[in-house]
Amino acid sequence: MKRLSIVLLYALLFLFSLSFAYxxxxxxxxxxxxxxxxxxxxxxxxxxxxxxxxxxxxxxKVEELRRExxxxxxxxxxxxxxxxxxxxxxxxxxxxxxxxxRFDAMVVGNHEFDFGPEVLKRRVLEAxxxxxxxxxxxxxxxxxxxxxxxxxxxxxxIGLVTEDVPISTHPRNISGIKxxxxxxxxxxxVKELKNKTHMIVVLSHIGHAVDRILAEKVKGIDxxxxxxxxxxxxxxxxxxDTIIVQAWEYGRALGLLDLTSRDGKIVRFEGYLEETKPKxxxxxxxxLAIIEKYEQKMDSVLNREVGEADGDLDGERSNVRKKETxxxxxxxDILKDVSKADVAIINGGGIRASIKKGEIRVKEIxxxxxxxxxxxxxxxxxxQIREALEHGVSGIEEEDGRFPQVSGLTFKYxxxxxxxxxxxxxxxxxxxIDLGKEYIVATHDFLAVGGDGYKAxxxxxxTSRDFSVIGGMIKGEKVVYSDSGRWLRDVVVEYIKEKGRxxxxxxxxxxxxx
Amino acid sequence: MMKxxxxxxxxxxLPGMTVKHALxxxxxxxxxxxxxxxxxxWGNEVGLEGALxxxxxxxxx
Numbered sequence: 001m002k003r004l005s006i007v008l009l010y011a012l013l014f015l016f017s018l019s020f021a022y023x024x025x026x027x028x029x030x031x032x033x034x035x036x037x038x039x040x041x042x043x044x045x046x047x048x049x050x051x052x053x054x055x056x057x058x059x060x061k062v063e064e065l066r067r068e069x070x071x072x073x074x075x076x077x078x079x080x081x082x083x084x085x086x087x088x089x090x091x092x093x094x095x096x097x098x099x100x101x102r103f104d105a106m107v108v109g110n111h112e113f114d115f116g117p118e119v120l121k122r123r124v125l126e127a128x129x130x131x132x133x134x135x136x137x138x139x140x141x142x143x144x145x146x147x148x149x150x151x152x153x154x155x156x157x158i159g160l161v162t163e164d165v166p167i168s169t170h171p172r173n174i175s176g177i178k179x180x181x182x183x184x185x186x187x188x189x190v191k192e193l194k195n196k197t198h199m200i201v202v203l204s205h206i207g208h209a210v211d212r213i214l215a216e217k218v219k220g221i222d223x224x225x226x227x228x229x230x231x232x233x234x235x236x237x238x239x240x241d242t243i244i245v246q247a248w249e250y251g252r253a254l255g256l257l258d259l260t261s262r263d264g265k266i267v268r269f270e271g272y273l274e275e276t277k278p279k280x281x282x283x284x285x286x287x288l289a290i291i292e293k294y295e296q297k298m299d300s301v302l303n304r305e306v307g308e309a310d311g312d313l314d315g316e317r318s319n320v321r322k323k324e325t326x327x328x329x330x331x332x333d334i335l336k337d338v339s340k341a342d343v344a345i346i347n348g349g350g351i352r353a354s355i356k357k358g359e360i361r362v363k364e365i366x367x368x369x370x371x372x373x374x375x376x377x378x379x380x381x382x383x384q385i386r387e388a389l390e391h392g393v394s395g396i397e398e399e400d401g402r403f404p405q406v407s408g409l410t411f412k413y414x415x416x417x418x419x420x421x422x423x424x425x426x427x428x429x430x431x432x433i434d435l436g437k438e439y440i441v442a443t444h445d446f447l448a449v450g451g452d453g454y455k456a457x458x459x460x461x462x463t464s465r466d467f468s469v470i471g472g473m474i475k476g477e478k479v480v481y482s483d484s485g486r487w488l489r490d491v492v493v494e495y496i497k498e499k500g501r502x503x504x505x506x507x508x509x510x511x512x513x514x
Numbered sequence: 515m516m517k518x519x520x521x522x523x524x525x526x527x528l529p530g531m532t533v534k535h536a537l538x539x540x541x542x543x544x545x546x547x548x549x550x551x552x553x554x555x556w557g558n559e560v561g562l563e564g565a566l567x568x569x570x571x572x573x574x575x
Contacts, residue, residue: 035561046562047546082563110530110565162565168530207565208554230533230561231554249561376528449527449535458539461515462526484530 025262026151029069030201031062032247032255034076034227037111038086038094039250040291042278051278055251056291058276059101059284065256065274070150073102076227076246077109077161077205080123081485084366085294088301090115091123093294099128100290105146107132107159107203109227113173114485132159132203135185138177145189147197153261154197158189161205162228170483182206183217190220198264201225208233208246215242222266223257236271243269252276302363307496310503313355315368320348321399323510327351328405330504331369331488332442334495336407339377339481341442343408343428345388347452349401350444350488360502362493369489373444377481382435384456385409386426391454394419402452404510407442409433412511424513440480444488519571533572534562542574550574 042054062073079098080091091112098106108131112120117139124131124141133142145158160182166174182204190200199222204211207229215224216239226233226246233246236257243266247255257271313327314320320328328348336344353368380388392404393413412424426433433439443457450458460478496502515526520540527535533552537543546552552560555571566572 035563037563047549164529164565167528207567208556208558208560209567209570228565229554229567230564232559232561234558237556246558248559249563445531445535446538449531449539450541451538458526461528479528482528482530 024152025260025267026153027069027258027260028150028153028155029065029071030074030223030225030245030255030257030259031065031071032074032076032225032245032257033058033251034205034225034247035078035109035230035249036075036094036251037078037082037249038080038091039083040085040093040097040294043250045252053250053252053276054278054283055097056283056288057278058251058254059287060282061254061274061276062101063284065254069258072104072148072150072155072157074157074201074203074225075103075106076203076225077107078111078227079106079109081111081114085291085298087487087490088298089294090119092126093290095123095126096294097287097290099126100286101284103129104148105130105132105157105159105203107205107227108136108142108161109205110162110165110168111485113165113169113177116173117175117177132157133161134158134189135160135163135180135182136177137180145193147193153199153264155199155201156189156193156197157201157203158186158193159203160186162207162210167482169485173485182210183214186214186221187218190218194220198261199223199259199266204228207231208244211244211246212239215239215244223259225255225257232273234273236269245271247273302361302366304362305359306362306365306493307360307499308501309355309357309360310501312357313368313504315351315354317352318399320351320405321401321403322348322396323403323512324405324506324508325351326504326506327354327368329407329507329509330502331492332405332407333504334492335375335442335444335488338491338495339375339440339442341377341408341440341481343385343406343439344442345385345392345404345406345447346443347392347401347447347454348403348405349452350446351405360496365489365493365496369492371446371488373446373488374484374486375442375481375488375491376445376448376479377440377442378448378457378460379438379478379480380441380456380460382426382428382433382437382439384460385428385433385439385441386423386435388441388454388456389413389423389426390420391456393422400452402454406509410509410511412513414513416514442481445482445484516566516568518566518569521573522571527566531566532562533560533564533566536566536572537562537574545574
């Protein structure tokens with residue numbers, strides 16, 4: 001009897017709270033960001049000379065807009081990985097920033113998994129806001145949804161991340177974790193929540209194109225706050241009955257969506273993106289203090305000694321683009337070792353500076369390997385490898401960046417022959433290359449998609465069928481390794497830390513002949 | 515593998531790759547350096563690190 005009374009009391013309270021919003025008009029606001037990737041400071045986008053973004057400026061705008069009406073501040077994922085300001089602290093800096101900005105919730109993006117499950121658990125524990133992941137199983141620290149109340153409007157916020165996490169991060173980062181269909185997952189939760197709340201918001205890290213499909217196929221979603229595709233949705237779009245928004249990338253814009261709710265229904269909406277422009281004096285001081293605190297720490301991390309070199313590491317432009325160097329060998333060896341490939345081929349142009357003999361500091365590696373490249377390993381035939389090498393030595397006259405630095409193979413070439421017919425005597429592990437055999441070739445994502453004109457990798461990708469993650473390893477027809485969450489420079493730093501002392505040599509891997 | 519369309523021409527990239535990778539594949543990254551931008555099929559600008567999905571159509575202009 002007592003239990004029945006308690007149940008009745010709760011039911012009455014619930015009905016009362018729901019009825020609070022019925023018959024009344026409530027004006028609420030959703031502020032949102034996505035794909036911040038640790039871009040705390042203003043930056044110049046590729047192809048532009050204008051400085052944009054800066055989270056301290058965005059933070060100030062958040063505070064201003066919050067004062068106008070009851071608001072939620074949401075993040076649609078990919079916050080803690082990307083820029084050095086985030087990576088050097090494995091995202092701790094970003095979570096402190098988000099705490100300072102009083103986020104209400106975020107969904108995990110695929111890149112939240114890039115530092116591995118243990119780091120992700122630590123970051124979630126540090127967060128003063130819930131981290132959502134309704135379609136993620138095996139990471140109990142994530143919450144499928146939350147219910148927030150603004151002006152008597154009960155709002156369910158369901159978090160969804162792309163199913164593609166297993167193919168966009170290293171298998172070790174998602175060991176024991178499963179990702180389910182966003183569509184099926186959200187359908188289940190919409191059914192569960194539609195009678196308990198007034199409004200359903202999906203915080204989505206599945207990309208704008210898939211958000212649209214989700215809106216078409218699953219009824220009952222009021223708002224999708226999206227991320228993953230870095231889409232600049234300047235005005236909210238409506239697909240069916242669902243409003244879809246997304247706020248570009250890197251804190252370049254703050255998304256604003258104003259909703260008017262009457263009798264539990266959205267009767268009016270309007271929104272826009274507030275682009276973030278750095279203006280001195282317009283920063284949120286609390287956010288600025290967090291940025292500066294980690295910038296100071298960055299200096300100390302970048303100055304940290306990671307190991308020692310027995311000799312100079314030769315990354316001189318005029319050498320790495322023309323001949324084998326010990327630095328080229330060293331980096332290529334790391335790619336080969338890490339991905340367990342047969343051979344590795346990188347472009348000399350990817351190495352931008354030498355490192356002097358003696359102590360090696362993080363910042364020297366970062367200067368020498370400045371590009372945001374990650375390791376990929378693809379199966380190529382001996383013929384394709386040979387073609388890749390031919391291409392690599394075809395721009396030697398111009399000191400083109402395509403010149404190959406290699407591991408696991410040796411070859412001779414004559415710069416005096418015509419382009420395309422210069423390579424001789426390719427040996428893999430000391431044996432003549434078998435043109436018909438497939439070898440696993442490590443490289444980085446830039447060359448894998450045909451950067452610097454390396455068509456062989458692209459051709460291999462084109463002829464490959466799908467791949468999947470089985471037993472923690474990538475299994476596919478052509479692609480055997482892809483770790484988009486770790487920049488090559490960070491892999492090199494870790495490698496040197498592990499070895500302590502390095503002494504790469506020029507070994508005659510590439511010989512110029514007449 | 516993932517098939518994407520850039521300016522209505524098809525290209526293949528690895529799943530998990532981004533707009534930037536597709537542009538390199540298509541030899542169009544230089545155009546972005548020269549101030550062109552990338553848009554999706556609904557006319558929204560997209561960032562270079564934006565995720566792609568199977569069959570997605572993007573345009574450089």
